[in-house]
Amino acid sequence: MSNKTFYITTPIYYPSDKLHIGHCYTTVAADAMARFKRLTGYDVWFLTGTDEHGQKIERRARESGKSPQVFVDEIVSWIKDLWGILDISYDDFIRTTEERHKKSVQAIFKKLYDQGDIYKDKYEGLYCTPCESFWRERQAPQGKCPDCGMELEFVSEESYFFRMSRYADRLYQHILENDEFIQPPSRKNEMINNFLKPGLEELCVSRTSFQWGIPVSFDEEHVVYVWLDALSNYITALGYPHNPEKYYKYWPADVQLIGKEIVRFHTIYWPIFLMALGEPLPRQVFGHGWLLLEEGKMSKSRGNVIDPTILVDQYGSDAIRYFLLREITFGADGVFSPEALIQRINYDLANDLGNLLHRSLNMIQKFAGGVVEEPSGEIEGLDRELQELARTTPGEMEKLMDKLQFSAALAELWKLIGRANKYIDETAPWALNREGKRERLNTVLYHLVEVIRIISLLLQPFMPRTPQRIWKQIGIEGQKELHAWESLNWGQIKGRIKVEKPEVLFPRIELTEEDGEKPQSREKTKKEKEDKGKDAKKADERKAGEKEINIEDFTRMDLRVAEIIEAEKIPKADRLLKIKLSLGEEERQVVAGIAESYAPEELKGKKVLYIANLAPAKIRGVQSQGMILAAEDGQGNIVLSAVERDIAPGSRVM
Numbered sequence: 172m173s174n175k176t177f178y179i180t181t182p183i184y185y186p187s188d189k190l191h192i193g194h195c196y197t198t199v200a201a202d203a204m205a206r207f208k209r210l211t212g213y214d215v216w217f218l219t220g221t222d223e224h225g226q227k228i229e230r231r232a233r234e235s236g237k238s239p240q241v242f243v244d245e246i247v248s249w250i251k252d253l254w255g256i257l258d259i260s261y262d263d264f265i266r267t268t269e270e271r272h273k274k275s276v277q278a279i280f281k282k283l284y285d286q287g288d289i290y291k292d293k294y295e296g297l298y299c300t301p302c303e304s305f306w307r308e309r310q311a312p313q314g315k316c317p318d319c320g321m322e323l324e325f326v327s328e329e330s331y332f333f334r335m336s337r338y339a340d341r342l343y344q345h346i347l348e349n350d351e352f353i354q355p356p357s358r359k360n361e362m363i364n365n366f367l368k369p370g371l372e373e374l375c376v377s378r379t380s381f382q383w384g385i386p387v388s389f390d391e392e393h394v395v396y397v398w399l400d401a402l403s404n405y406i407t408a409l410g411y412p413h414n415p416e417k418y419y420k421y422w423p424a425d426v427q428l429i430g431k432e433i434v435r436f437h438t439i440y441w442p443i444f445l446m447a448l449g450e451p452l453p454r455q456v457f458g459h460g461w462l463l464l465e466e467g468k469m470s471k472s473r474g475n476v477i478d479p480t481i482l483v484d485q486y487g488s489d490a491i492r493y494f495l496l497r498e499i500t501f502g503a504d505g506v507f508s509p510e511a512l513i514q515r516i517n518y519d520l521a522n523d524l525g526n527l528l529h530r531s532l533n534m535i536q537k538f539a540g541g542v543v544e545e546p547s548g549e550i551e552g553l554d555r556e557l558q559e560l561a562r563t564t565p566g567e568m569e570k571l572m573d574k575l576q577f578s579a580a581l582a583e584l585w586k587l588i589g590r591a592n593k594y595i596d597e598t599a600p601w602a603l604n605r606e607g608k609r610e611r612l613n614t615v616l617y618h619l620v621e622v623i624r625i626i627s628l629l630l631q632p633f634m635p636r637t638p639q640r641i642w643k644q645i646g647i648e649g650q651k652e653l654h655a656w657e658s659l660n661w662g663q664i665k666g667r668i669k670v671e672k673p674e675v676l677f678p679r680i681e682l683t684e685e686d687g688e689k690p691q692s693r694e695k696t697k698k699e700k701e702d703k704g705k706d707a708k709k710a711d712e713r714k715a716g717e718k719e720i721n722i723e724d725f726t727r728m729d730l731r732v733a734e735i736i737e738a739e740k741i742p743k744a745d746r747l748l749k750i751k752l753s754l755g756e757e758e759r760q761v762v763a764g765i766a767e768s769y770a771p772e773e774l775k776g777k778k779v780l781y782i783a784n785l786a787p788a789k790i791r792g793v794q795s796q797g798m799i800l801a802a803e804d805g806q807g808n809i810v811l812s813a814v815e816r817d818i819a820p821g822s823r824v825m
């Protein structure tokens with residue numbers, strides 16, 4: 172085991188309800204990072220867990236007629252199953268109701284009290300139960316929580332207080348001297364300007380008005396304030412203070428991932444508690460953005476949360492993980508929409524990755540009897556170019572991963588996938604086969620298998636299931652040495668490799684009206700499922716039985732000649748162009764997946780065939796009315812349709 176350690180944490184989740192896709196976002200990111208570090212040789216400790224005490228949970232349990240413990244046990248078991256289906260490879264799962272945590276928190280509270288950081292007084296002020304946070308009246312003049320906007324409650328009770336002011340200057344200094352400590356930098360400025368500069372209030376760290384918490388060991392009327400209880404999990408899970416060996420092996424954490432609304436707790440309270448305990452501060456706290464819906468925030472009260480188990484059921488966990496990591500720049504807010512998810516699956520996974528594997532294996536079967544061998548012939552310029560990109564990609568990805576830039580790291584990997592697809596077009600193995608150039612053909616096919624192996628290896632942290640499926644198909648399933656980071660050097664596949672018949676990795680998904688209109692936030696009823704099953708069966712029967720169409724079917728299509736007036740790229744969609752068309756009297760707009768075959772400037776003035784009465788759809792948020800016709804040769808070449816002589820736009824095709 173390596174002596175380079177890497178400790179990464181997620182927030183511990185409130186088991187007040189089932190989690191939604193927004194919660195999965197943090198955990199999937201932490202998992203990808205943990206897997207990446209393990210792959211690159213670190214001794215990783217990845218911690219997640221649940222934050223089970225507090226007034227909110229106590230109330231929720233009461234409402235559901237259960238004891239708090241029974242209530243949280245049920246949800247925690249659901250959360251563990253969720254992490255199972257999302258392949259979250261945590262090393263430890265801490266529950267704040269566990270004895271090991273309780274014992275440590277009591278020791279922490281006692282130490283802070285004994286050394287005079289905690290003292291007893293009376294708290295009078297406002298409290299936000301959903302956020303479990305205290306506010307002074309001047310901080311919330313409208314009586315609403317500045318974080319979540321909910322009504323605040325007035326609380327007046329005897330409490331223990333923590334002397335935050337003792338440590339405020341030291342913390343300020345630490346933040347100024349350590350650029351990496353709070354990331355991204357915008358969050359750091361917010362903490363300085365909104366909290367540190369105005370001066371820190373002493374913090375109330377115990378409650379007496381409810382019981383569901385860890386009792387203060389020397390004053391059992393009081394339970395420890397839930398944020399002091401919760402934040403301590405990052406060290407109590409390592410055995411602090413009773414197991415110093417394990418604790419000092421991993422602490423301080425290398426990175427603590429949290430959502431932006433809890434940055435204050437993690438970059439002000441948490442470091443101050445650690446300073447008071449005389450312990451080192453985490454190297455980095457990263458406050459990522461939120462996953463939003465097109466209509467805004469996801470919340471149980473609005474009834475618009477996206478249930479991750481339904482998504483995984485429909486699309487598979489690797490596709491969901493890929494989407495979360497690729498679609499959103501970590502740090503910024505991002506939007507979840509079923510359309511965007513389906514586009515990612517269709518374009519990136521089915522087309523780019525899936526087709527690369529499928530085309531390569533197909534050609535190896537067709538042209539080489541399913542076998543590739545280590546090349547003996549000359550290595551040409553195109554081969555070297557592919558090898559070079561495969562050599563530099565891991566390093567580029569590693570640099571980006573160290574900055575938690577998951578999306579950019581995946582974009583690097585997709586450049587290699589794109590290069591490999593282009594390599595097929597440039598080397599044209601079908602022509603080499605036709606011309607009987609066996610040695611060259613083998614060299615090209617070997618390059619494809621080797622680059623696919625390297626791609627699959629680099630995919631592991633992000634999509635842990637897909638690499639296995641690829642290894643099976645390229646015949647290296649049992650050869651563990653070919654799956655390791657050390658085997659990234661080009662040319663590790665030796666001798667003869669027998670590949671399997673290609674199997675589709677990611678089937679393309681048709682974007683239905685339903686997908687376009689609303690997210691899959693609820694389970695389908697049994698009847699809906701049955702109806703869908705019947706519809707699918709009918710469609711299959713239709714496909715099988717009705718290869719021919721009749722003239723009525725044909726005349727239902729409103730086929731026209733359309734003239735392209737202008738075309739432009741759609742940002743962040745490599746293959747898509749937005750195209751304006753003229754039908755003579757009328758103008759239309761379509762989105763077409765032809766950007767890799769046509770530059771926008773060369774399209775103006777072309778006359779193409781166009782289906783005018785296809786139901787409109789939104790693609791990547793852009794309205795598309797109808798479809799222009801083009802041909803694809805199965806090798807990725809796309810050629811637009813045309814009319815043989817000039818004719819007025821809008822003319823019918825019959």
Ligand code: MSP
Binds near residue numbers: 182197462
């Ligand atoms: N229990 C506290 C954390 C204590 S850590 C010592 C808590 N729990 S939570 O369940 O409400 O939220 C946990 C995490 O989920 C937070 O980091 C929060 O930002 C994140 N998310 C909740 N909804 C989210 C989105 N819609 N998008 C992204 N992250 C979201 O806070």
